[in-house]
Amino acid sequence: MTRTCQVVVTGGGQAGLAAGYHLRRQGLDFVILDAEAAPGGSWQHMWDSLHLFSPAQYSSLPGRLMPAQPGETYPGAGHVVDYLADYEKRYDLPVQHGTHVQAVRRDGDRLMVEADSGTWRARAVISATGTWSRPFLPAVPGRSVFAGRQLHTVNYRCPADFAGQRVIVVGGGNSGAQIAADLAIDGRAKVTWVTQRPPRFLPNDIDGRALFDVATARRRALDAGRDDTGGVASLGDIVAVSPVRAARDAGLLTAMPMFTRLTTDGVRWADGSGADADTVIWCTGFRPALSHLAPLDLRGPRGRIPTNGTCALGEPRLHLLGYGDWTGPASATLIGVGRTARDAVREVTGLLA
Known part of the structure; x- marks a missing residue:
């Protein structure tokens, strides 16, 4: 019809x-x-x-x-x-x-x-x-051989689903920080947070209102032919919402650098060190x-x-x-x-x- x-x-x-x-x-x-x-x-x-x-x-x-x-x-x-x-x-x-x-x-x-x-x-x-x-999963070596669970942000619901597990959370944006904080504060899973570069937290007083103003100012500058202000990305990557602040200030949100590959039972870094894992959560956009x-x-x-x-x-x-x-x-x-x-x-x- x-x-x-x-x-x-x-x-x-x-x-x-x-x-x-x-x-x-x-x-x-x-x-x-x-x-x-x-x-x-x-x-x-x-x-x-x-x-x-x-x-x-x-x-x-x-x-x-x-x-x-x-x-x-x-x-x-x-x-x-x-x-x-x-x-x-x-x-x-x-x-x-x-x-x-x-x-x-x-x-x-x-x-x-x-x-x-x-x-x-x-x-x-x-x-x-x-x-x-359309969740994105990066092409990391070993992803196909890892024997544990691999989830994306879209699959995550609550910490209770990971009680007693060793969880690797991958991603230095808001989703990665919030999910890592959610699991870490709950305490029932052992959490390792991994980011491509050192995490950049926005000032505590920055919220969505300020981010909208910054994004709008950048677009106006570009439309007027002025220099790129950098927009939100110039301020940081992670909004310091209450749970993220709490986990960070308690020392529960310390990021590890990105690993180079997955193995059957975990992840390995370039220096040869590794961590065992039951689940990898890809917060990769x-x-x-x-x-x-x-x-x-x-x-x-x-x-x-x-x-x-x-x-x-x-x-x-x-x-x-x-x-x-x-x-x-x-x-x-x-x-x-x-x-x-x-x-x-x-x-x-x-x-x-």
């Missing part, structure tokens, strides 16, 4: 919902196709102890402030899921959950969006599929989930699609939203995606006019 509309949004997480809000305000005919069975995007799959970097009022999508979570300055992931579900309902956004988009193709003056529930013909597509469904756009043949360096703002350079009917700073300052965050979604929808509206 083939249906038509003006705009198809692929992905119904925070970026897709922000786009939907602005599309609704413009009075456009649109649909949001979301692979998740329920509202909440990737937030419904986060680990139990995860909290936002910013207070609720600074973690909101356009048009609707996130209510505070009782007893919490920084809301937990479950609170975010409830907020996104309420947001979707409040603005009566036409989200079709459990719908997997397989391909986007050109079809004359339209783009064909092929999903497992049928095909849509649209005049524009906003891709907002994020990165959570994600890649943009863009396989549905492959038929458009737009990929550039590093697997990204070159854009001007959010608009794909090789296909002006396609906008990419929420994949990181290359599709808008802080656009992969709750606080940052609203402004970029507004700009993308403004361009789409101009295209349709």
Whole structure:
């Protein structure tokens, strides 16, 4: 079955919902196709102890402030899921959950969006599929021979799952630090934290509000042709949220350098030393989930699609939203995606006019 509309949004997480809000305000005919069975995007799959970097009022999508979570300055992931579900309902956004988009193709003056529930013909597509469904695992020697468990950030839930185990946590970003801290504070697993370079903690008073301002200032400088300020990366890699600070200050969060290989029963460093392990948790990031756009043949360096703002350079009917700073300052965050979604929808509206 083939249906038509003006705009198809692929992905119904925070970026897709922000786009939907602005599309609704413009009075456009649109649909949001979301692979998740329920509202909440990737937030419904986060680990139990995860909290936002910013207070609720600074973690909101356009048009609707996130209510505070009782007893919490920084809301937990479950609170975010409830907020996104309420947001979707409040603005009566036409989200079709459990719908997997397989391909986007050109079809004359339209783009064909092929999903497992049928095909849509649209005049524009906003891709907002994020990165959570595409975890990255580095090509480390010995990864195939390690006899223990290997997990990614997406598989981690709580320390109780690792009681009595020797766990290697790999990754010097926020996920690696938070999961290592979660396990170390719990104390039921023996934890070794491994990073590619010495971890860089941001000052204790830096949270998501400041990070958004820094990312925005960098984008404005670049757009104006001024020198690159370095953005968030110039400040550090790890936000010192409360559990991370507690583990660090207690001496439980000391990083080892990256090992050179895995063995059947653990890891080995370049100097010949090693550590036995039952589980390795790879907190090594994600890649943009863009396989549905492959038929458009737009990929550039590093697997990204070159854009001007959010608009794909090789296909002006396609906008990419929420994949990181290359599709808008802080656009992969709750606080940052609203402004970029507004700009993308403004361009789409101009295209349709």
